[in-house]
Amino acid sequence: MPKMLKEVLKNLISPPATVNYPFVKPTPVPGTRGALTWDMSKCDQCQDCERVCPSVAIKVYPEEKKVEYQPFKCLFCYLCIDNCMQNAIVGSDNFKTADYEKKTEVYETKQ
Amino acid sequence: MKHFVKLTVVGGAIGMSEISNKTKKYSVLPFGPQHPVLPEPVHLKFLVDEEKIVDVLPNLGYVHRGIERGCELNDYKRNIYLTERVCGICNFIHGATYSAGIEKITDTEVPIRAKYLRSIWSELQRLQSHLLWLGLFADAIGFESLFMQIWRDREMVLSLNEKTNGHRIHLETNLIGGARKDIDESLAKVYKEDLSVLRKKVEALTPVFHKDPGIKQKCEGKGILPKSKARFLGAVGPVIRGSGLKEDIRMTGYEAYGQLDFEPIVYNGEDAYSRMLVRFDETLQAFDLIDKALKQMPEGPILNKNTKFPEGSTVVRSEQPRGELFYYLEGNGTNKLDRCKIRTPTAANIPPLVNMLIGYEVPDIPTIVHSIDPCISCTERIVYLKEK
Numbered sequence: 001m002p003k004m005l006k007e008v009l010k011n012l013i014s015p016p017a018t019v020n021y022p023f024v025k026p027t028p029v030p031g032t033r034g035a036l037t038w039d040m041s042k043c044d045q046c047q048d049c050e051r052v053c054p055s056v057a058i059k060v061y062p063e064e065k066k067v068e069y070q071p072f073k074c075l076f077c078y079l080c081i082d083n084c085m086q087n088a089i090v091g092s093d094n095f096k097t098a099d100y101e102k103k104t105e106v107y108e109t110k111q
Numbered sequence: 112m113k114h115f116v117k118l119t120v121v122g123g124a125i126g127m128s129e130i131s132n133k134t135k136k137y138s139v140l141p142f143g144p145q146h147p148v149l150p151e152p153v154h155l156k157f158l159v160d161e162e163k164i165v166d167v168l169p170n171l172g173y174v175h176r177g178i179e180r181g182c183e184l185n186d187y188k189r190n191i192y193l194t195e196r197v198c199g200i201c202n203f204i205h206g207a208t209y210s211a212g213i214e215k216i217t218d219t220e221v222p223i224r225a226k227y228l229r230s231i232w233s234e235l236q237r238l239q240s241h242l243l244w245l246g247l248f249a250d251a252i253g254f255e256s257l258f259m260q261i262w263r264d265r266e267m268v269l270s271l272n273e274k275t276n277g278h279r280i281h282l283e284t285n286l287i288g289g290a291r292k293d294i295d296e297s298l299a300k301v302y303k304e305d306l307s308v309l310r311k312k313v314e315a316l317t318p319v320f321h322k323d324p325g326i327k328q329k330c331e332g333k334g335i336l337p338k339s340k341a342r343f344l345g346a347v348g349p350v351i352r353g354s355g356l357k358e359d360i361r362m363t364g365y366e367a368y369g370q371l372d373f374e375p376i377v378y379n380g381e382d383a384y385s386r387m388l389v390r391f392d393e394t395l396q397a398f399d400l401i402d403k404a405l406k407q408m409p410e411g412p413i414l415n416k417n418t419k420f421p422e423g424s425t426v427v428r429s430e431q432p433r434g435e436l437f438y439y440l441e442g443n444g445t446n447k448l449d450r451c452k453i454r455t456p457t458a459a460n461i462p463p464l465v466n467m468l469i470g471y472e473v474p475d476i477p478t479i480v481h482s483i484d485p486c487i488s489c490t491e492r493i494v495y496l497k498e499k
Contacts, residue, residue, distance in 0.1 A: 003318045008256055017263045029270070033277035054192035077192060077283045082291070 028093035033076045035094045038067050038107040042088035049080035049089060065109040072102045137165055140473065144173045148251055148477040151487035155468075155480070162472045167465045175491040182451035187213060187421055187442070190451070191285050197453060198489040199280060200240045201431045203232045206285035209451075211365070212427040212440040213287050219417035223367070225289035227408040230367040231302075231401055232282055233429075238397040239268040240432035241390045242313070244484050245320075248387060251477040252329040257319065267309045274301060289414035299405050310398045320391045330384035334467040334479035337381055346463040347456045348434020349393070350483050353386035355379040360430040371403050383482035390484070393432075420444050431456055433484045455489040 019026050028034075045062040057073035058080060060066075081089045137158045144152035152173035158166040178197055182190050194209040195202040207229045214221055246261035269279040275298055276282045284291045294302065320326065336346065341354035351358045352375060359375035361368040376392045378385035421442025429436050434456030441450040460483045467479050 003323070004256060004260070007260060007315075017266070029273045031275075031277050032273060052188075054189040075192060075281070075283070076278070077281075078277065 028095070030093065032093040032095060033078050034092045035071065035097050036069065036074070036076075036080070037090050037092070038069065039088045039090055040065075040067070040107050040109045042086045043067065043107070043109070044086055044088075046085065048083045048085065052079045052083045054079065065111075067107040069105045069107070070102070071097055071105060072099075136160075142476060142480075148480065149485075149487075150247060151485065153485060153487045155476075157468075157473070157476070159473060162474075164468050164471055164473070164476075167468045169461055169465060171461075171487070171491060173491075174488045176488075179451055179453060179492060183448055186446050187448055188287060188446075190448070191287070192283065194451075194453070195281060195283065195285070198431075198455065198486055200243060200486065201236050201433070201436075202280065203229075203236050203282045203285070204429055204431050204436060205453075206283075207233060207366070208427050208429040208436055208438050209440075210285050210287050211429070212425050212438050213421055213442075214417065215425045215427060216421040216423050216440065216442055217287075217417045217419040219288045219419075220415055222289055222412045222415055223409055224293075224411045225413045225415075227367040227404050228284070228290045228292075228294060228413065230371065231294065231404045231408075232284060233366065234397045234400045234404070235268060235272070236282075237432045238394055238401075239265055241394040241397070242268070244390060244432075244481075245387070245394070248481050249326075251481045252326065254325065257316075261316070264309060264312045267305055267312075271302065271305045286414060288417045289412070291414075293413050294405070294408075302401070302405060306398055306401060310395075313394055313398075317391075317395075320388065326387075327384065330382065330387060330478055330482075331380075332382050332384075333471065333475050334383045334482050335381050336463055336467050340466060341381075341463065344463045344466060345459050346434075347459045348431070348484075349386050349389040350434065350460050350463060352377050353389045354381045360428050360435050363428075365429060367404060367407075370407060371400055373400065383478050386482045390432075420446055421448065424450075433457060433486055434459060453492060455486065455492075457483070457486045457490040458492070460485075461490070 045060050045065055045067070047060045047062065050058045050060045054077060055073045055075050057070045057075075059068040061068070078091060081091055137160050140157040140159050142155040142157055143149050144154045154170035154173070156168040156170065157164050158168075178193060181193055185193055191206045191209055195206040197205050211221075213219075242261055242265040246258045246265065249255070249257035249261065272282060273279045275294070276284060276292060336344075336350065336354050338355050341351050341356060346354065347358070355377060357375055357377050359373075361373050362375060364370075376389050376396060378388050380388075421440070422444040424439070424441040427438045427440070436456060437452075437454040439450065439452035440448060443449045464480065464483050464485075467482075468476065471479060
């Protein structure tokens with residue numbers, strides 16, 4: 001315990017190591033795997049993302065030119081982004097994806 | 112019922128039927144499944160004679176999630192991400208071991224650089240797991256300022272993970288046949304800089320763990336597991352190394368450990384204190400191994416894609432922070448596996464735990480239970496349902 005006294009005394013005058021979250025927003029780290037969005041102008045409904053998704057969170061309907069994405073099933077592993085040949089899936093550093101309802105996001109191609 | 116009897120007989124204790132006779136003389140003290148000391152739910156039924164523990168009956172099955180069955184229903188490539196969910200703290204090692212098993216069945220050769228990457232990430236997980244445990248242990252013995260300090264320092268590993276891989280806990284960098292991400296020169300620099308800062312902070316705690324009289328008083332001579340019993344009861348990881356036996360799966364040289372001149376850390380104290388020292392010295396060793404691996408890592412490809420479906424069976428072992436991890440995989444030539452058996456180190460360490468506890472007093476329970484580093488959620492492979 002006496003060996004740690006220096007650290008204990010230092011902590012008395014130093015600011016806290018934690019962030020007062022709802023009031024102070026933490027700066028997002030570049031490269032954080034956050035929420036996904038589909039850019040439907042690039043998507044060609046090849047179903048590659050559906051095939052690789054480990055948690056079956058993506059469903060592609062090629063005939064209807066529609067993509068259904070369930071963010072509450074998503075692991076944010078970014079395998080779909082790595083495998084998308086058209087670069088149609090865009091990641092972001094937004095990690096605050098909590099919600100009251102388990103929504104399904106639907107992306108449709110404008111015709 | 113079979114499950115209980117097997118566990119108690121192996122632990123050198125008495126069976127369920129005899130307990131009912133003994134309860135006439137002794138009182139039963141329930142410990143868990145929800146207890147301030149336990150991070151995860153396990154129920155230990157103590158048979159006590161006043162303060163002295165006469166017998167222990169472990170009861171598992173509170174967090175069973177059916178991952179083995181899930182592995183049989185899922186695609187074998189998607190299973191990497193499912194097996195990473197077996198344990199949160201050492202998730203990468205689960206994924207790497209599963210991938211190594213599939214690579215063994217399908218004869219896929221892993222590039223040497225990918226093997227080095229796997230070793231680096233495995234050591235990084237060992238580092239943060241041991242720091243987490245050292246904090247929890249300090250909390251269990253009532254040393255709260257040490258707990259706060261270690262957990263604050265551990266944040267550095269997590270933010271390093273976020274900077275380099277995108278997530279704080281789940282790295283998700285495994286693929287069958289190699290790795291998903293590479294550590295280039297700029298990233299290697301970030302690793303070296305951050306880890307050298309953390310190393311100084313952990314090294315400053317060496318006199319606290321090695322010499323502090325408060326910690327010594329609480330742990331020395333508590334939960335003794337003799338050398339002969341440790342092997343007989345099948346202890347693994349820091350528990351067996353704390354009993355003076357040189358047992359470590361990393362000695363077999365899997366991944367890149369063969370090239371890193373690895374020597375396991377062994378202490379001869381046979382008690383909770385020496386188990387703690389093994390873990391503390393392993394955190395310092397992890398820094399050395401990561402540095403050495405970053406220096407020695409050869410240039411080259413990181414992924415060798417496999418094209419075959421798994422057919423046949425195999426056994427893979429690897430060293431988790433808690434001990435030996437065991438995977439048995441059986442494929443039938445399709446994209447789904449016939450069997451995926453997982454044995455985590457805590458399952459192997461429960462019979463030694465039961466043996467360790469007998470003869471000690473009730474206030475020693477938190478120290479001794481914590482000294483095996485229980486990770487109950489990983490252990491839950493079986494659920495026994497009573498027939499009515």
